[in-house]
Amino acid sequence: MIFLVVFLALVIDKLTDWRRVVQDDGPWLRLLARVDGGAGTAYGPWLSLFFLVLLPVLLLGMLLLALEPLAYGWLSLPLHLLVLLYSLGRGQGKRELGPFRDAWRRGDDEAAALVAERDLGLSATDAPGLLRAVEAQLLWRSHQGFFAVIFWYVLLGPVAALAYRLLALTIDHAKSEAVCERASQFRHAFDWLPVRVLLASFGLVGNFVAANRAMLEDLLNWGVPAPQLLAKVGPVAADLEGAYAGQAGILRLDSLAALLVRARILWYAAIALWILFL
Numbered sequence: 115m116i117f118l119v120v121f122l123a124l125v126i127d128k129l130t131d132w133r134r135v136v137q138d139d140g141p142w143l144r145l146l147a148r149v150d151g152g153a154g155t156a157y158g159p160w161l162s163l164f165f166l167v168l169l170p171v172l173l174l175g176m177l178l179l180a181l182e183p184l185a186y187g188w189l190s191l192p193l194h195l196l197v198l199l200y201s202l203g204r205g206q207g208k209r210e211l212g213p214f215r216d217a218w219r220r221g222d223d224e225a226a227a228l229v230a231e232r233d234l235g236l237s238a239t240d241a242p243g244l245l246r247a248v249e250a251q252l253l254w255r256s257h258q259g260f261f262a263v264i265f266w267y268v269l270l271g272p273v274a275a276l277a278y279r280l281l282a283l284t285i286d287h288a289k290s291e292a293v294c295e296r297a298s299q300f301r302h303a304f305d306w307l308p309v310r311v312l313l314a315s316f317g318l319v320g321n322f323v324a325a326n327r328a329m330l331e332d333l334l335n336w337g338v339p340a341p342q343l344l345a346k347v348g349p350v351a352a353d354l355e356g357a358y359a360g361q362a363g364i365l366r367l368d369s370l371a372a373l374l375v376r377a378r379i380l381w382y383a384a385i386a387l388w389i390l391f392l
Contacts, residue, residue: 115187115188115191115194116267116268116385116389117385117386117389118191119191119194119195119198119267120198120264120267120268120382120385122195123195123198123199123202126195126199127199127202132199133199133202136196136199136200137199137200137202137204139204139283142166142170142280142283143287145165145166146166146283146284146287146288149162149165149166150162150166150288150289150290150293158292159290159292159293159295159296160296162288162290162293163284163293163296163297163300166280166284166288166293167277167280167281167284167297167300168277170276170280171273171276171277171280174193174197174272174273174276175273177193178190178193178271178272178273181193193272194271194272197272197275197276198263198267198272198275200276200279201263201267201272201275201276201278201279202259202260202263202279203255203258203259203260203263204259205255205259207252207255207256207259210233210234211233211234211248211252211367213229213233214226214229214230214233214234214248215364215367217229218245218360218363218364219360219361219364220360221359221360223241223244226241226244227241227244230244230247230248234248234251236248236251241358241359242358245358245363245366245367246345246349248367249345249348249349249354249366249367249370250341250344250345250348252367252370252371252374253341253344253345253348253370253374254340254341254344254345256374257305257308257309257312257340257344258282258305258340260378261308261312261377261378261381262278262304262305262308262309263275263278263279264381264385265307265308265311266278266304266308268385268388277304278301278304281297281300281301281304282301284297285297285298285301302339302340305339305340306336306340309340309343309344310329310333310343312344312377313325313329313343313344313347313348313351314329315377315380315381316347316348316351316352316373316377317329317351318380319351319373319376319377319379319380320351320352320353320373320376321350321351321352321353324350324351324353325347325350325351327350328346328347328350328351329343329346329347332346348370348373349366349370351373352366352369352370352372352373353369354366354369354370
């Protein structure tokens with residue numbers, strides 16, 4: 115059922131707008147508004163995380179346990195699908211990147227900087243630095259919006275996938291610095307293994323020697339954040355050239371996107387083989 119749920123989620127994501135309907139964060143954001151009062155939250159960071167992350171995860175686990183004995187577990191399939199769709203990343207990466215690509219292709223650095231700050235929340239002191247920041251965000255959004263979620267869903271089921279997404283939402287929306295810090299620590303733990311699996315995938319579908327050389331130094335380093343590791347290894351695995359200006363910069367983004375597509379295909383094949391021989 116795992117492969118079927120992943121396949122259906124990807125088809126729905128690509129062919130319909132149902133993901134936006136499923137990803138209604140309104141109820142959770144209202145819970146966040148009650149629990150998180152900023153720096154002076156009355157609940158404390160650990161109790162806040164209990165209400166925001168652990169409690170929904172426990173409720174989901176209990177519901178799955180109740181559905182599992184019914185109809186050989188097939189009644190839980192719609193719930194698996196809904197949770198996986200909800201746990202995928204927010205936003206439309208290609209659509210949000212479109213205006214930046216147009217400005218960069220024209221060679222209008224000022225417009226590209228304004229668009230990057232408006233649509234992507236990025237800024238840099240020079241044009242090459244801005245493009246590198248966009249490349250790093252593209253890699254990070256793909257990891258936290260897709261690869262990490264799929265990894266934990268396949269390994270531990272919808273409970274882990276939902277926990278990952280709720281931690282990400284807490285980091286993005288919580289006002290309390292203490293709550294964000296605790297959530298960031300947990301997400302770092304969640305990211306440690308899947309980001310290294312993803313980088314190994316980059317080596318298999320990209321420049322194997324260069325990617326492994328770049329990754330080897332920090333392979334077992336717990337302190338390196340996942341975005342930093344992705345920004346270091348991803349461009350090397352994609353064999354990006356040194357040129358940044360105009361069309362050359364667009365080709366860099368296209369090469370990274372192609373690397374991510376190849377990694378997805380590799381993951382689909384690996385999941386299918388893992389399910390087949392399990």
